[in-house]
Amino acid sequence: MRRPCIVGVMGGARADAASCENAYRLGALIALQGWVLLNGGRNTGIMEASARGAAEAGGLTIGILPDAHTANASQFVRVAVCTGMGSARNVINVLSSNVIVACSGGAGTLSEIALALKHGKPVITLGYDLSQCLQFYQGHGSVCTAATPQEAIARIQSILDQVSRVD
Template sequence: MTTAPSVCVYCGSRNGSDPAYVAAAEALGTMLARRGWRLVYGAGDVGLMGTVARATQAAGGNTFGVIPEGLFAREVGKRDLSTFIVTETMHERKKVMYMNADAIVVLPGGAGTLDEFFEVLTWRQIGLHEKPIFVINTNGYWNKLNELLNTITQQGFADNTLHDFVSFVNDIKYLEEDLEKLL
């Protein structure tokens, strides 16, 4: 029996200042459910995390959430998920999310989102996995991140192959088309 693909989503525990970020999270959750792809995420019910999970659930999708004990109150652990896991540490959370995903998607977010992104990018760079990594660049939110990656390679701190590991897309429609080819 083949299991449905799982997509790990890293995103903010806040909504951010642009309503387009919330709209992108809603569109992503709805698309994942429509395609039968499981959402793997940080199990919070706040910010973009909560938005993507509620959109996935509203469209009948499968949700897999992982939250560390220390963030349960702050991120309002969403207990009504298909699968709900509580870990002791953030590192365990990231590992469980990564291990249960076939692809990584990054929506707008803050320092935690960047931490998650750079960890899976580093793991990809050193050959620990070959999972695709997509950055949803809603209204140019991640333009500076793309510039930083360019600087890293231009200044000789990584090979140009670093760019092969990350796909920047501006819209959930393009993400869906790319994921369909890979999952």
């Protein structure tokens, strides 16, 4: 893969302090790996926290906005992609990422996990247990869980190693 790996970090526009702290650390670790962080681009919750973490660590951040403008974009998003397509941008988040990390979230995040599974993208849940819900998918190995940002990074690395071994 010549292009840098893109890690999609999904999660709620509203999130508690602990989840945001995790998202911030995850963003920083993604940047330190030389990977690109991609998220939903808004200036709240998991989106703001993960973009801030990556940007402050010197990483490249891409925000796929539901809006036609940048008025509500995070200042930590370096490139704001304006779709003007609302929730349809969730599909773009998934298709553009090599791996998805799903932080704490609601129905929007669940839709992104489901779309990732449909399109064969690996999903790592971070502080968001869906094992009951998705047990029939976990058998196929496409969803796994990480307890910490560090563990999520290790899992991404493991997934990338498998892919490059196949190539």
